[in-house]
Amino acid sequence: ETGVTQTPRHLVMGMTNKKSLKCEQHLGHNAMYWYKQSAKKPLELMFVYSLEERVENNSVPSRFSPECPNSSHLFLHLHTLQPEDSALYLCASSQERGRGPDEQFFGPGTRLTVL
């Protein structure tokens, strides 16, 4: 595997379910990100991890819980979601946040539908 991978690619869940999204980067990067992408809206940054420490949490509801066990893996745990949480969830990684042209590399995303 190369680049940034995400699983699953599609997920349908009920409001009472608990599920997790997984992201893995094979680029040796130090920073990882979770974004939410809704139709015709800007990418919304949810969480940022730098060297496995959470450095940013942009007022995301507690029903979203991130986990970064090491610099290559990032999870987003989901529970008691709402229909408005249906969106494309993108994971990204970058070499080192806060230094110069820190290009982000994105995974293909998980299309989440909450019923």
Added chain:
Amino acid sequence: GQNIDQPTEMTATEGAIVQINCTYQTSGFNGLFWYQQHAGEAPTFLSYNVLDGLEEKGRFSSFLSRSKGYSYLLLKELQMKDSASYLCAVTDSNYQLIWGAGTKLIIKP
């Protein structure tokens, strides 16, 4: 507040040239990115500008004017595969990326 503006949708003809504009108002500036996103796929990096002027990369060029808070992405010799959304993003003083909503480019034969 911080804001990135770009047109929602544009249409152009195969073989032609199209310019996608982006204006921004952010807390500080540490560079501007353009990404391409095909439907159902991940955004991919196109260009980065931090100094004023034009950066050319094959059929794609990106221009920046920091004093005007303005950038554009120029696509030449359009191909059908260029049909995609083009995302403008600015790095602010805290090195946070502020994203525009994207411009959907439709190429017609």
